[in-house]
Amino acid sequence: MTIDWWTLGLQTVNAAILIWLLARFLFRPVSEIIAKRQALAHADLDAAEAAKQAAEAEREAAVAARAEISARRAALLDAAQADAEREKARLKEQAQAEIAEDRRRAEAAQARAEADRRKELDEQAGYLAADIAERLLRRLPDAARTVGFIDGLVVAVSELPAAVRDRLGSDGPVPVRAARMLLPEERATLEARLAEALGRTLTLEIREDPELIAGLELDATNAIVRNHFRADLSRITAELTRHD
Amino acid sequence: MEGNLVEIVSVLSAAIAVSFGAIGPALGEGRAVAAAMDAIARQPEAAGTLSRTLFVGLAMIETMAIYTLVIALLVLFANPFV
Amino acid sequence: MQSPLEHVVLFHVGPVPISEPVVVTWLIMAGLGLFAFLSARKLAILPSRTQTVLELFVTVLDDQIRETMRRDPAPFRPLIGTLLLFVLFANWMSLIPGIEPPTAHIETDAALALWVFVATIAFGISGRGLRGYLDTFVEPSWVMMPLNLIEQITRTFSLIIRLFGNVMSGVFVVGIVLSLAGLFVPIPLMALELLTGAVQAYIFAILATVFIGAAAGESEEIPLTAKESE
Numbered sequence: 001m002t003i004d005w006w007t008l009g010l011q012t013v014n015a016a017i018l019i020w021l022l023a024r025f026l027f028r029p030v031s032e033i034i035a036k037r038q039a040l041a042h043a044d045l046d047a048a049e050a051a052k053q054a055a056e057a058e059r060e061a062a063v064a065a066r067a068e069i070s071a072r073r074a075a076l077l078d079a080a081q082a083d084a085e086r087e088k089a090r091l092k093e094q095a096q097a098e099i100a101e102d103r104r105r106a107e108a109a110q111a112r113a114e115a116d117r118r119k120e121l122d123e124q125a126g127y128l129a130a131d132i133a134e135r136l137l138r139r140l141p142d143a144a145r146t147v148g149f150i151d152g153l154v155v156a157v158s159e160l161p162a163a164v165r166d167r168l169g170s171d172g173p174v175p176v177r178a179a180r181m182l183l184p185e186e187r188a189t190l191e192a193r194l195a196e197a198l199g200r201t202l203t204l205e206i207r208e209d210p211e212l213i214a215g216l217e218l219d220a221t222n223a224i225v226r227n228h229f230r231a232d233l234s235r236i237t238a239e240l241t242r243h244d
Numbered sequence: 245m246e247g248n249l250v251e252i253v254s255v256l257s258a259a260i261a262v263s264f265g266a267i268g269p270a271l272g273e274g275r276a277v278a279a280a281m282d283a284i285a286r287q288p289e290a291a292g293t294l295s296r297t298l299f300v301g302l303a304m305i306e307t308m309a310i311y312t313l314v315i316a317l318l319v320l321f322a323n324p325f326v
Numbered sequence: 327m328q329s330p331l332e333h334v335v336l337f338h339v340g341p342v343p344i345s346e347p348v349v350v351t352w353l354i355m356a357g358l359g360l361f362a363f364l365s366a367r368k369l370a371i372l373p374s375r376t377q378t379v380l381e382l383f384v385t386v387l388d389d390q391i392r393e394t395m396r397r398d399p400a401p402f403r404p405l406i407g408t409l410l411l412f413v414l415f416a417n418w419m420s421l422i423p424g425i426e427p428p429t430a431h432i433e434t435d436a437a438l439a440l441w442v443f444v445a446t447i448a449f450g451i452s453g454r455g456l457r458g459y460l461d462t463f464v465e466p467s468w469v470m471m472p473l474n475l476i477e478q479i480t481r482t483f484s485l486i487i488r489l490f491g492n493v494m495s496g497v498f499v500v501g502i503v504l505s506l507a508g509l510f511v512p513i514p515l516m517a518l519e520l521l522t523g524a525v526q527a528y529i530f531a532i533l534a535t536v537f538i539g540a541a542a543g544e545s546e547e548i549p550l551t552a553k554e555s556e
Contacts, residue, residue, distance in 0.1 A: 002322075003429070003432065003436070004333060004345060004433055006342055006343050006345075007343075007345045007347060007348055007387060007431070007433040007434075008345070008433040008436055008437055010342075010348045011347065011348060011428070011433050011434045011436075011437035011438075012440055012441070013435050013443050014348065014351045014352065014437070015354060015408075015412070015438055017355065017360070017440065018351075018354075018358065018367045018408055019404055019408040019411055019441070020353045020358040021355065021356060021358070021362065021403075021407070022359075022362055022404060022408045023403075023404030024413065025359065025362035025363045025366045026358075026365075026366060026380070026407075027403050027404050027407055028404075029369050030366070030368040030369065030377075030380050030381055031384055031388075031400070031403065032382070033370075033371070033373075034381055034384065034385065036371065038373055040371060082423040130486035153516070159338055172409060188466065198471045215384060223422065230428075247532070280420075299525055300525060300529060300532075301530065302493075303525040303526060303529055304524070304529065305389060306492075307484075307487075307488045307491065307492065308489075310488065310491035310492050310495055311487060311488075313491060313495050314487060314491040314494070316496075317494075317498070321332075
């Protein structure tokens with residue numbers, strides 16, 4: 001076996017040339033492009049990371065804003081609810097007060113109406129009583145309607161104050177109203193009794209007044225002495241219809 | 245005859261070189277493959293790495309046989325004594 | 327039978343005999359150079375299919391170098407990559423009828439191993455300094471210095487013989503079988519030879535890496551940037 005030195009030398013040169021060729025045209029460009037792509041990818045990744053962080057921050061801000069909005073809304077709702085409660089309470093109080101007022105007024109009105117009705121009833125009852133009394137008295141004998149009252153009239157006259165009694169009949173005849181026209185003897189009796197009571201005679205001017213029902217009324221200028229049923233009835237009626 | 249004797253010895257020695265040179269690598273390759281099989285059976289997930297390493301190792305072991313083959317060929321075709 | 331150790335001189339250029347391996351090497355150089363030139367012209371950020379394959383190749387190569395050497399692969403990439411590619415394509419030239427692989431001849435292997443030897447020394451000196459590199463020869467003690475020196479020669483020699491023997495024996499065996507059986511029988515052997523060729527190319531490149539890495543020593547700062555960015 002012989003080694004061909006020419007071949008060895010040529011192959012050595014060939015190998016060197018091939019190493020240079022591939023280094024120049026294959027390995028360097030390819031590794032450069034790989035490095036470039038890696039750099040680009042890194043840049044892209046960094047940018048994406050930055051964008052992601054920005055988005056994250058925005059999201060957190062949005063979350064905070066939403067929380068704030070909801071808190072504000074809750075506060076507003078609470079305030080509105082409190083207002084509503086207050087308004088409701090106020091309205092309720094007002095309504096209750098109005099209702100109480102109405103009821104009180106209604107009760108007052110009812111009481112007044114009741115009182116009015118009772119007064120009316122009393123009045124009617126008074127009138128009815130007077131009416132009944134009047135009708136009953138009309139059935140008495142005529143004498144009883146006048147004569148029986150003479151005593152009373154005389155007593156009443158005698159009980160008048162002295163000044164009034166003295167001046168009685170000083171200016172003309174004293175008008176006397178009777179339930180019916182007095183008979184002469186009745187008139188005489190009345191005059192005699194009055195003279196007895198006063199110590200002087202009175203000039204009487206008798207007038208008939210059926211309104212009196214029964215009794216007499218001495219109607220002087222300064223004094224009126226009533227002794228008749230009409231006056232009694234009127235008094236009774238006044239008593240009955242008076243409301244204390 | 246002298247030249248013939250040298251040639252006969254050369255052929256014989258070439259045959260002996262190749263045959264003995266084959267024994268060692270054969271045993272070695274057998275052990276290597278057995279070990280690799282054992283390892284793959286234990287760790288099937290490492291089969292790729294193991295078989296790759298096995299191939300390289302086999303080639304390295306085989307090189308020993310190749311050396312003897314080169315010697316045999318030198319003796320046969322480039323015998324300096326012929 | 328023709329000896330596989332002989333080589334055919336095709337023609338002469340002046341006094342220089344041009345043998346067949348040289349011509350085949352020129353063919354491979356032309357093919358690889360043209361392919362590299364054409365594909366490197368169209369490199370872009372968005373890679374084409376060819377560019378993807380190229381980038382994958384370069385990336386895997388870088389990873390291998392980084393794992394083996396624990397250094398930045400950039401200075402070693404052209405030498406290791408060229409060894410790998412050239413040996414691979416040279417081994418596979420046996421597929422073309424009538425052409426023997428250049429690596430089946432010891433001169434080509436010797437030329438490649440010579441460059442590995444030179445690169446070992448050069449990267450050793452540049453990596454450790456001249457004094458540091460010379461200190462590696464007396465590594466355990468002074469006694470080991472002759473062995474270390476001899477190892478430099480023998481491992482280069484074994485690198486030559488390994489590649490040469492594998493490829494040459496493959497060609498030789500296929501030739502023998504072809505002369506015996508003829509048509510289809512050599513096909514499995516040829517397939518096996520393809521596998522052997524690829525594995526031997528890988529072994530050649532990785533051994534060169536190991537030799538250079540051992541000579542250059544581990545770098546202080548392990549470049550993990552490319553690793554991290556993956």
